Amino acid sequence: MANSTLFDPPPLDDSKAPIENVLELTPVTDFGQDVFTNTRPLWHPPGARGIYGGAAIAQSLSAAMRTVPADFAVHSMHCYFVLAGDSAIPIFYHVERVRDGRSFVTRTVQARQRGRAIFTTTLSFSRVNSGGEKMLEHAVLKPGVPLPSSPSSEPGGGPFEVVKAGIVNRNGEPADKKIRYLFRARGPISSAGGYQAHLSALAYISDSRFIGTVAQAHELARFASPAELRKFLNALKNPSDLDDEDIKRVLAELKEEEAVDLRHRLQGHLDRAEEEKSKLQPGAANENKTPQIGMMVSLDHSIYFHNPRAFRADEWMVSEMESPWAGEGRGLVISKIWARDGTLIATCTQEGVVRLKQESKI
Template sequence: MCIAAGQRTVPDDFDVHSCHCYFLLAGSGELPIVFHVERVRDGRSFATRTVQARQKGRCIFTTTVSFVREGSSGSPGSQVAHASLMPRGDDGQPLRPPPDDFDGEPELVKQGPFQSHRIDVVNRGSEHAHEKKTRQWLRARGTISGGRQAHAAALAYISDSYFIGTVTRIHRLWRFPFKADEFDKLPADLQHKVRTLHDWEGLGNDPRDMVGQPVIGMMVSLDHTIYFHEPRKVRADEWMLNEMESPWSGDGRAVVTQKIFGKDGTLIATCVQEGIIRLQEPPKPAEGGKESKL
């Protein structure tokens, strides 16, 4: 929404090429949001805007958005160009999207404005989290109207999904509101739901494998950056591949990077997000250094 608000203040031949966002306060889905746009600079090639999302007079989210005028970079002969290629599968061929008529989502995840495919964790068996990657196909549900600006805004929305949660998958952190060793005590229908979600997120089909794994205590996004490489090629209602990895975590925070490829293999965006990641504290022993028997 912030990108869409900023886009309305620049000429039509300017496309968003980057935005830098900060999550400041928790928002409410029951209150209206006011978007305040400040015109920072209008140049011949670039335009800059800051946008604040406000509720009850308080800024809950802020972003700086930069736009570039189409064709302002000169002729192709005066530029350098390269791009990452679509990742390859086990068969050595570029990954292929699900069929256009894909309808294989479990009922549990058939919510929200975008459709997703099961997450694949690459190098799942590695002992080093930074060597793992997650890959997932996503697209907006239905058909997007509103032109390229609407597609860019939809990509921004989709890019925040599953993002900082990448850390829980590459570290195999338990996220459900009960202990992993209590799985067998759950009703059969709830076991089925947990097993389905666990497998859909690329962690395998047996949640009991997570017994003894660390448990998430807090996870929240701090900031989010998007670089739109090919804004006029974004088709957010067609399949896009998200590839995510984390080069670093520590001090209660983690950084995740994301590459977004279009259906045709074009690298259309690169994103970076930092978030707070805290584990539940282990239970304290009883006084005297002995564990309680209660």
């Protein structure tokens, strides 16, 4: 039987935040100077084809940062999800030192399983304070979203706390909607992890609910029935950052989220019922069924880190997601992330496959 890690995982380090334990890497010197592997099993989310993509993003970033001088900080990474990652076997992260310049450093990372690339990313690092004394500066302002008043994370649960913060233009066109979340790592993140641990944590959470924004903008349910939820639960493998109670909590949150969206959709359908009924022609009923998501998979993911040392991932951050385009069975989403003090710390983009269930032809 395959093992989910190359080496037996050490005990959890209580001096570190849960996300630090989740993302811990182990060097594999027998394979090369810049090869690393996941220290602990990785999470396979409900309904996903493989491991949570944010883990591959964050661990690739962490691996690359280990090969870069301390006075350089990442400013961008561009990722492609090539194959679904299998949580039942180890992942090997191979870092290539592409270029070391005076102002910029470039790295590529390939995450591999069974000798094949499942994920690849190119990262660029810039020397800290290399912009000069005079610089052009501007940034989008943080939305006026009230932050929770709790001073610190409660123990237990997954590595992040996530709170829905509303939808702007909820009754508007899909391209005009903005979906907001608040999130923070359950912490505190250790001082030993340095600012790199906060960057890796941000990279991890940046993939959460991202391509799902396309479905939300169209008010389409991800889960069509309790039976589908049960199927997704059965698909869970090696949920290292979730215990049984956490899994139940995740499913409860998903059910509640679906219920809220369903109520909103039903109200809209009721408002249009008479109008739609009058337009229906004999034999056209099947053409007016509410569409359902058939497949939703991330293809690529980019992060622009604007202020890599100006935030803490264990403090509340604000995310605002929008989808400017969907078509050809794909969708594009843009996310902006602000720190608690209003600093714009990252802009992310993601494109993914978003296909509807097709009616079977008789």
